[in-house]
Amino acid sequence: MFEKLKKRGYQILTLHHAEAILTHDMATAVTEIESVLEGASIPAEELVRGGGGEGELTQRLRRALNVEYGWKKHNFEIKKIVDGVEKESISHEIDHVKKFPAGTFALEIEWNNKDPFFDRDLENFKRLHADGVISIGGIITRGESLQDSMKEIVSAFAKKRGIDTLSDLQAYYAPTARQKQLIERAAISKASFHDGWANAFVSDKFGEATTHWRKLVDRVHRGVGNPCPLVLIGIPKNIVLV
Secondary structure (H helix, E strand, O other): OOHHHHHOOOEEEEEOOHHHHHHHHOHHHHHHHHHHHHOOOEEHHHHHOOOOOOOHHHHHHHHHHHHHHOOEEEEEEEEEEEOOEEEEEEEEEEEEEEEEOOEEEEEEEEOOOEOHHHHHHHHHHHHHHHOOOOOEEEEEEEOHHHHHHHHHHHHHHHHHHOOOOHHHHHHOOOOOHHHHHHHHHHHHHHOOHHHHHHHHHHHHHOOOOEOEHHHHHHHHHOOOOOOOOEEEEEEOHHHEEO
16 A cells, blocks of 8 residues: 555555555545655755745645545534534534545645644544544655755755855845854854754754654554544655755
8 A cells, every 4th residue: 555655765654444444445545645645846945945834845735636636625513412502513624635435534734834733633533533524534744754854955955055154045035033043053063054054944944843754653652543544644855856
């Protein structure tokens, strides 16, 4: 399962009979997700450019899932009614949902959020599965190899582009006063602007408290989201084009 992605270095973890469900009931879901991710790539420049909102890779993946395969955003609304009186109403918005003949797949992409978003996603999946409205939940995030290589990737980008001073960064983003201080201190510590900037930048933007593989796996191993069947996918470092 997901053999093409595994060959490209993607991490795949299936839990709570998810593999059996996909094999026997939703083989098409595997094919579609694999098709979207197999050719995914991200120029290193996209990692360092400023700007809020979703990253460009996430936008590309969302468009492919939505437009090409019909994985639509959906808001599940669950109401508790007692003797005709509504006592409780809870809604769960999922970014990518697709109904297949044998069940429904809910999927989230967490490229670079704060890591508590994993708790939200997994608890949503747990509740929706318990209520019988989804069969399986999935999360795509930065894989371990990518997370561990971020500083190396950014440093290599800086060397290739000749980024040797704070002013050179203006072509890509405008560091705040706080960020400039961090970069200057790190450049002195590392005895290299390239390595200092990479260390400060990655720690600030893609730090351990953001969404990546280890944070996700730690949660599912503690039982968060249990017993909803889950598919976890980690994006590898080799999708980055330096």
